[in-house]
Amino acid sequence: MIPSLFVVLVIVLLASTFDGSTAIIVELNVDNFEHDTQATTGATTGHWLVCLSGCTKHQELLDRLSEDEELEDMGVIVAQLKWNRKLGVRFGYTPSSRSRTESGLIVLFKKGKMYYYNTLDTHDMDEQIHHCKDFLHDQSGSESRVTPPVPSSAEAWGGVVTELIDFYKKLNGTQMQFAHITLGVTGAFLIFIVFYANATAAQAGAELSKKMQ
Known part of the structure; x- marks a missing residue:
């Protein structure tokens, strides 16, 4: 069996x-x-x-x-x-x-x-x-x-940048406007993040100095 x-x-x-x-x-x-x-x-x-x-x-x-x-x-x-x-x-x-x-x-x-x-x-x-x-x-x-x-x-990054530029050039009016708005909002957000991080770090440093006195 x-x-x-x-x-x-x-x-x-x-x-x-x-x-x-x-x-x-x-x-x-x-x-x-x-x-x-x-x-x-x-x-x-x-x-x-x-x-x-x-x-x-x-x-x-x-x-x-x-x-x-x-x-x-x-x-x-x-x-x-x-x-x-x-x-x-x-x-x-x-x-x-x-x-x-x-x-x-x-x-x-x-x-x-x-x-x-x-x-x-x-x-x-x-x-x-x-x-x-x-x-x-x-x-x-x-x-x-x-x-x-x-x-x-370096060549690889250069190719990516070139491709992005070519893509940007092919945008029509409405797409271009949307791209500008998107870049503007993204840039403003990044600037806010940088300032917020600096302010937070400065505040933390000040509080640490007070504690050490």
């Missing part, structure tokens, strides 16, 4: 292991991106098909690709990344580039270059898979550039 139960348990475990949920989509973030992908150097970690934005929209495509043995044979690793301003400035998927990011942004990092994948506007998943595989086999005709290096802290 016990051996029979053991056999059944083994079968159940094997069935749960091979239930089709074998998709492995690597999760990247600002801390592990360069270490794992070696995107700048094009080193030996393989070719990385990374969804930089709009990943929810393309989740089924990413899942199917991550299960595809042909991609494994090609040395292609499927990954996704939550939106991150620092990496956004580096790879050009900032809020000001909405036309690119609204439909999602998928990039192939290969041998020190990044190739932008133009997603296919169809609900036929098999057709999307075929289209993406063609792109992975031959990137000719796709927009590409040398993978930008990891920016220094």
